[in-house]
Amino acid sequence: MLAAAGTDDALVRLWDVGRSGPPRPLPRPLAGSGAPVLTAAFAPDGRTVASGAEDGTLRLWDVSDPARPRPAGTVPDAHPGGVLTVAFAPDGRTLATGGVDERVRLWDVRDPDDVRLVGTPLTGHTDWVGSVAFAPDGHTLATGSQDKTARLWDVRDRDDVRPLGTPLTAHGDWVNAVAFAPQGHVLATGGRDRTVRLWDVTDPARARPLGGELTGHRGGVTSVSFSPDGRTLASGGEDHAVRLWDVSDPARADAFGTALTGHLDTVTSVAFAPGGDTLASAGNDLTARIWTLDTDRALSRVCARTGGDLTPARWAELLPRLPYRPTC
Template sequence: MESPSGFPTPSSTELSTHCAEQSEGEPFEGQSVIYAISYSLNGKLIATGGGTLRIYDSQSGRMLLDLKGHTKSVVALSFSHDGTRLASGSGDHTIRIWNTSSGETIGEPWEVHSAHVNSVAYSHDDKVIATAGGDGVVRIWDVATEAKIVEIIDYPAAVLYVRFSPDGSQLASACDDHNVRIHDARTGALVLGPLEGHTEPVRAIAYCPDGTRIASCSNDCAIHIWDSVTGIMVLGPLEGHVDWVACIEYSPDGNTLLSGSHDTTMRLWDSFTGELIAGPLRRHHGAVYGLSYSPDGGRFVSGAEDGTIRVWNASTREVVLPVLTEADIHHYEVAGMDPLGGHTNYVTAVAYLPDGRHAVSASFDKSIRKWDVRTGKLVKELLRCHNNEIYSLSISFDGKRLASGAYGSIKVLDCVEWEVILDLSGHSQWVRCVRFSPDAKLLASAGSGGELFLWDSETGEKIRTMAGLDSTSDVWEVAFSPDGRKLASCAQDSTLRVWDVHTTEMIAGPFETDSYCLVFSPDGRTIACGSSNSLVVLDADTGSMVLGPLARHSSSIRCVAYSPDGSTICTGSADQTICLWDAATGDLLLDSLRGHKQRIWSVAFSPDGKHILSGSWDHTMKLWNSASGELVNLSDLNLQQEEVSVLLSKIILRY
């Protein structure tokens, strides 16, 4: 299911209440996303939560139990200290208690929050359970009676994580408001906090084994360590991850901190000095959401967005389960070496620079990257250009500046120095699209709440506002005509409008179309629009249909581009394919080019029209031959001085 923006909403998994037969297949096989993972306190079991809830034998990786009952994804787990029970928390607002031998639920589901359950934790004596929810409430429950005995309601935002101190006297919490708090576990009274230091939501916390320190990790990519008695930050920030740090664990001896991140890696830190001991460890292709040490500290387990589970030797930092071949290991070590790989989240925008030698990309990982297309090397990267996910970018026609849009923010970069030169404020919500005018003097921006602005791209001054748009409707995309006199927009309210850039008057439309994307033809006479599953070409003056609807994609078209000579239209779709169309006749030239594993969000022709660059939700970009439709292989390219090629032979992520 999609949100109105086209980005995913949390999925639900319809499950029934029964146990599965034991699996005799490969270790940890058949998993989807892993949101939570935990060793049992006796070290014999590993539990995983995500689209499924399962218990495995920790030595073999064989599935013992497939626990069914939750109706949405399982995001939180906690074993009782005697290992006989497992508590699970879900997006269905409930927790369930399971018998770890039989797989049966103990009692009925507990309705613990009015929103999704983010965290669940047993106390040291297994007598109480703490839960944290998206409703901004923490509750402590009596296990025997299932009665609520403590309720903490003074949080200003969602609570993402809770954990008891080793002696059970404290309950620490991590909150979406960027802070850590410590409460008395018996009364719920605030003992310490809010502990301020992080600049973005705190995702997880961990007590050291003796209870004297608390480690916290955050979306700000940093780790802090706090004194649990005074609340003073004693160490940090520990920096190195290049994306949100989602999980953190102390080793049983307290000497080491283990962290997992959306950058797909793990790192090991000296918990007393903060020095990096090992890492980044790469054996996942998605965000690392869960970590857990075995009780003896000899192993740790990791679970990730890509559904993979890895058991590691804590001393050698090698994966011991499942057994990986040398080819597997090489594959993960060069995870950033796949064609145009390196981003750790959705690639939302790609563009060529006018010189044909460089290309740029923007991503939900908040980074912007610049590539040398002749050598295939990463030239520049700005890892945290915005505080939020980047939706759009645009290159000025002279190639000197780059604009990018995120939540409430537009940044303009100098493409040579690769530094921010303007920070434009004016949008109240998401900036869905930014576009430079052909003369590079203006910048158009569009976004949520029907906001469509024009800016002086030299000074950053907002000079015009396009009026009359539905304030409840997002503007998906805008495009300047080649002469710079017109601006076209398409919006969530299924309208397309054409504006006079200088007077801000609407000179054509609104035309009814459910388009997500649009672009003017190079001669300015027509506008190509991608809609729910078809391509239409409209007369730019009258809005009458010139071509279409041209239907081939099985899902919404999310990006569209004309070739430089105007002869071809390229469409990229949520169905993971690309099509090429004859711009004059509407004939399908190349049908359903396949290579991406998730929806395609951006396409761009090279300046000479020979190649097409695509960006996808699978975190990658790919290069296509626009004549044959074949994926371009670096080993097959003859990289001469004048040729354009955007394919990486090697990307080294910089830490």
């Protein structure tokens, strides 16, 4: 299994994050135009990576052979001023992008070597578009903007995209992040107002808030991601923290435990592994971190590293959020 991250040194770096050991960087990063890479995402089949850069360039990369990745399609002026966000549709045939130009664009990426614009740009936002996400059925697109709104779009006809309902306006500041739950009926949004909000989008044209705002971050929320079973939501923020939320009942969502700490700057991205037992986060501290959410797996790794049972003091150092018990 691979993870990807864009960097200020104009590279997209890949890591092998398989279960057999610690994350391992692959030897050949993806080098583009020389501009900082602001966003990156895998296609659903894992064979293609899309990246967006500060100079407005959209790039696709063929990573079907991770040891020998190669550049594929390039769009030099996808978004004047910078490509801030990219997301593949569930079928992998369409890519959505948002940018500094306040626009959202759809691209036909069936042939990654020949990327083509689909339809006309989606307009309505009045500030930078920093987040895009497709619903699991691919029929709806959510977008978040620094104009303090999230919007929903009917994208069933890629050549004739239409807005759905009215903008979602509960956040008091930039909407930095949008994500659909795996079942597609709930949308999460994260804002610079330090809150996470959940929305019932069973009927996207009549989206409504679910419960109250989720609070706990001490800085803006920059990223949100649902676990594969849809029962947990992860969020990352400007407070350098990652938080987990119990959203098994979205109307009564609440925090799981204390924040996951370790990053030394803003957490810019969070994402669950397909199995749901691992969470990845990346930050402006120039690090990516892998969090093991499966307690038994975490303990087995600790035992392998220490070579024996843990004293209560050593346990408190390595596993401060778990109650002590004999392990190895």
